[in-house]
Amino acid sequence: MAATPIPDAAASTEINLSRRQRTLWSDALRRFFHNRLAMFGLALVLFFLILAIFADFLAPYRYDQADFTKVLQFPFVDPQYPLGGDEVGRDFLSRLIYGARTSLTVGLAVQLIAFSIGVPLGAFAGYRGGAVDFVVMRIVDIMTAFPGLLFAIFLITLWGGGLEKVILVLGLTSWIGALRLTRAQFLSLREKEFVGAARAIGATERRTIFRHILPNALTPLLVAVSFGIPAAIFAEASLSFLGIGVNDPLPSWGKMVGVSGAYIRVYWHVGLFPTLLIALTMLGFSFVGDGLRDALDPKLTIK
Amino acid sequence: MARYLVGRLLSLVFVLFVVSLITFTLMRSVPGGPFDEGKQRLPDAAKANILRKYGLDQPIHVQYVKYMWSALHLDFGIPYQVPTETVTSLIAKTWFITFQVGMMTVTLAFGTGILLGAIAAYRRGSWIDTGVTFLSMLGTTLPNFVVALWLILGFAYGLKILPSGGWNEPNDWLIPGVFSKNWVLPVLAYALLPMAVVARYTRASIVDALQSDYVRTARAKGLRDRSILTRHVLKNAAIPMVTALGPIIPDLITGSIFIEAVFRIPGLGKYFVTSTFNRDYPMIMALILLIALLWGVTYIITDLAYVALDPRVRLGGTMK
Numbered sequence: 273m274a275a276t277p278i279p280d281a282a283a284s285t286e287i288n289l290s291r292r293q294r295t296l297w298s299d300a301l302r303r304f305f306h307n308r309l310a311m312f313g314l315a316l317v318l319f320f321l322i323l324a325i326f327a328d329f330l331a332p333y334r335y336d337q338a339d340f341t342k343v344l345q346f347p348f349v350d351p352q353y354p355l356g357g358d359e360v361g362r363d364f365l366s367r368l369i370y371g372a373r374t375s376l377t378v379g380l381a382v383q384l385i386a387f388s389i390g391v392p393l394g395a396f397a398g399y400r401g402g403a404v405d406f407v408v409m410r411i412v413d414i415m416t417a418f419p420g421l422l423f424a425i426f427l428i429t430l431w432g433g434g435l436e437k438v439i440l441v442l443g444l445t446s447w448i449g450a451l452r453l454t455r456a457q458f459l460s461l462r463e464k465e466f467v468g469a470a471r472a473i474g475a476t477e478r479r480t481i482f483r484h485i486l487p488n489a490l491t492p493l494l495v496a497v498s499f500g501i502p503a504a505i506f507a508e509a510s511l512s513f514l515g516i517g518v519n520d521p522l523p524s525w526g527k528m529v530g531v532s533g534a535y536i537r538v539y540w541h542v543g544l545f546p547t548l549l550i551a552l553t554m555l556g557f558s559f560v561g562d563g564l565r566d567a568l569d570p571k572l573t574i575k
Numbered sequence: 576m577a578r579y580l581v582g583r584l585l586s587l588v589f590v591l592f593v594v595s596l597i598t599f600t601l602m603r604s605v606p607g608g609p610f611d612e613g614k615q616r617l618p619d620a621a622k623a624n625i626l627r628k629y630g631l632d633q634p635i636h637v638q639y640v641k642y643m644w645s646a647l648h649l650d651f652g653i654p655y656q657v658p659t660e661t662v663t664s665l666i667a668k669t670w671f672i673t674f675q676v677g678m679m680t681v682t683l684a685f686g687t688g689i690l691l692g693a694i695a696a697y698r699r700g701s702w703i704d705t706g707v708t709f710l711s712m713l714g715t716t717l718p719n720f721v722v723a724l725w726l727i728l729g730f731a732y733g734l735k736i737l738p739s740g741g742w743n744e745p746n747d748w749l750i751p752g753v754f755s756k757n758w759v760l761p762v763l764a765y766a767l768l769p770m771a772v773v774a775r776y777t778r779a780s781i782v783d784a785l786q787s788d789y790v791r792t793a794r795a796k797g798l799r800d801r802s803i804l805t806r807h808v809l810k811n812a813a814i815p816m817v818t819a820l821g822p823i824i825p826d827l828i829t830g831s832i833f834i835e836a837v838f839r840i841p842g843l844g845k846y847f848v849t850s851t852f853n854r855d856y857p858m859i860m861a862l863i864l865l866i867a868l869l870w871g872v873t874y875i876i877t878d879l880a881y882v883a884l885d886p887r888v889r890l891g892g893t894m895k
Contacts, residue, residue, distance in 0.1 A: 413586065414593050416874075417867035419826065422847060426598075426863070429851035430605050506718055510833060513720050514848065529721055533837070536724065537732050547721050554716035 296568075303567040310563020316556025323372040331366035336521035338362045347541045356541050359531060367523040368545055374524045375505045375553060378439055382504035383497050385443025390450025391493065395481055397451070398458025408451070415448050421507060428511060434519045442507050446500065453496055457489035491568045498561035502554045509550055525550050580875075587871040594867045595646075595860060599639050602851070602859055609655040609854040629655070642860065652857030656849060662861045666843065672742060673835070673842035677828035679762045684769035684827070685820075691770075692777025697804070699782060707774055714771025720833040723764035727837070730760060740839035761838040765831055769823050776819055780812035787811070814885045821877035825869040 304310055323330060332352075342350070342357035347364065349356070355364040397408035427441045461467060462485065470484045509526025511517035518524040525546040532543035610625050617625075626632045630641060642652065651662035660668075695707035731739035741757050784790065785808055793803045835844035843862075850858040 410586075410589075413590050414597070417590050417594050417870055418863070419829075419866055419870060422829075422866060425832065425847055426851055426859070427601070429848055430601060509718055510720070513718070513833065514836070516848070526718070529718075529724060533724055536728055540728075543724060543728075547717070547725070550718065550721060551713075551716045555712065558712075558715065 300564075300567040304563050307563045307566065309559045310567070313556045313559025313561075313563060316552055317560055320372045320376060320553055320556065323369050324376040325373075327369045327373045331363075331369040333363040333366040335362065335367055335370040335523050337366075344535060344539045344542070346539070347545075355545060356539075358528070358542060359535060362521075364541065364545065367528065368525070368549060371523040371525045371528065371546065371549065372553075374435065374518055374522060375508065377435070378442065378508040379501035379505040379557075381439045382442040382446060382507075383500045385439070386447040386500060387450045387493070387497065389443075390447035390452075391454045391486075393447075394451040394454025395458050395486065395489075398455040399462055399477075399481055399485065401459075405455075408455075412448055412451060415445075418445070420445050421510060424507065424511065425514070425516065428516050433511070433516045435522060438508055438511060438517050442504055442511075446504065446507075449496060449500070450493070453492055454489060457492060458485055461485045461488055495561060495565045495568065498557060498564050502557035502561075505550075505553055505557075580879075583875050583878075587868075587875070590871060591864060591867055595643060595864055596639075598860055598863045599642075599856075602854070602856060603635060607854055609856065611854075629653075642857070646860070646864070651861040654850075654858040655855045656846075656853055656858065662857050665846075665858070666861060666865065669841065669843045669846065670830075672840060673830035673844065674828055676758070676761055676765065676834070676840060676842065677830055679758060680765045680769065680827050681824055683762055684766040684823075685773055687766075688770040688773025689777050692774040693781055693809075695774070696778045696781035696785065704778075707778065711771035711775045714767040715775075717767070718833070719764050719768055719831060720837055722767050723760070723834060723837040726760045726764050740837070742840050757838075761834050761840060764837075765827070765834045769827060772823065773820055776816060777812070780815050781808060783815075784808045784812045810884075814881070817880045817884060818877055821880065822870070822873055825866075825873045829866055829869065 338361040339357070340361045342353055342363070343361040344359055345353050345357035345361075347354065347356035353363050353365070355368065358364050358367055393408055393411075397405040424441050424445045427444070428437060431437055431441070458481075467480060467484055470480050475484065508517055508524065509529070512524040512526035513530035515527070515530065518527060528546035529543060529550070532539075532546070536543040608631070609629075610622065610631075612622075623632065630638060633641075645652065649663070651666075654660060654662050654665050657665055691707045691710070695704040698704055727739045730737040737759050738757050739760070743755055743757060789811075790803060790807055793807050798806075830842050830844050832844035832847055834840065835842045846858060847862060849855070850862060
């Protein structure tokens, strides 16, 4: 899918092939949709996305609405509270649904930050090389010396918790992967003929980077995003478990597991449901990621 | 070789310097200090006295230079949280505990992980392979604190055969003097994720090697399966594993805050949180520098191991 900057030539030749056109993307999509695990993962991801987006309509109660007669109510007993109540009497089902919103917001927003820092820096370093590359790589050296979650914990305890802070901190500590990946792609792609051709017909540097090289580097980045989202969700759950993540009353599955430790011997539901949801989300995203990686790998033959 | 090593070490020193500068700036850029009064206000003179004692009355750049100067002499100061200790002795004491959990976890994770991965790769498509794939999926989808919670529920409260936490309590030895019951659940909970990663990676590397041309050649020569596995497959599969899995080790031996919190292990973990909360400047600096140093050294060792294992790789093109 090397970008063809001369559409006129293609149109004028008037070759009408009867066979339907097959591009990398259509092949990949076909492979992706034929992968049963990936489809299962996609279904899970879509399910959680719907929960997150339509939480206001789907949840029977607000996430912070408490009824003190329902404190630690067991599930499947009161039809008004199908999954029971939490430790202060809030509807557990509603908390879980809003928890999906917290998780997915963090997952998507963190990747957005990470890639908007990592991709341009990596592209710049890989394309220019030389001194620019040297400086960027020293920054990478320094960032890798701060290990991910520990540095996030350090920053959060320093700056205080809350949803926005969690997103900011996780975003600021997870862009190295995107940078490395983009840089490696650019290092190899900038030597390719189509880049030389683009330069030869006088494309500006910006055009070469964004219109010619970046589209070709997109595939591995897409796979990286699909693995980055569950990683961010995982990290948020961990921070919230420690009690330094999302602030009350906003629900977070990690926090719910953390709180459940005190009650779980009797009230199993406060631990079980969030555990299942964390596992299912992680599973969904990793199946999609695996599926995308397999689908986009042109080395695998199409069956 | 020597030149390469010196270069790497110099860049490590540079990284440590910048890391210390960033940490120092970050922790001083937020409001609050280690000796802020709570309900009881201190007389101004007493407060000035405390600040003078710890050198906090001096200009900030002077404090940084002084701290780094004594750090170079391996004196990391006194932790404000535990003023009767030194930072070095406190870290040494608590890290020793964390390190034990970490080493047991490394052994379990790598031992079982490599074994399971190798069996799964060799018996590809069998029920063992499916089982290992399922186990590693489970390991990567569940955070270790969740695993810890359910292990406690099952083994400590349900079956009542293992303690739910604590460290080295008397009469709690599984093998007297060697292995305490307290260690079983934390190590299990902690090892599941790295074990899953190791098993997955081992399986992939070995499958890759099994399908290579040199293995086909070895088969064609009529070599026995065992010698193909040990002499050809495992050696080649080890190369990608070293680079990918090496960095797991410093992560494990610096411990998990989550595991230590859930199992009440008096290790290093809690200081990562409390030091920042309490603005315990000397402790934060020492902890972050320690971690940065460990990681830096691990990366250098991993790269060296890569060269030792794969004769095609040359260090920075300097070796002939």
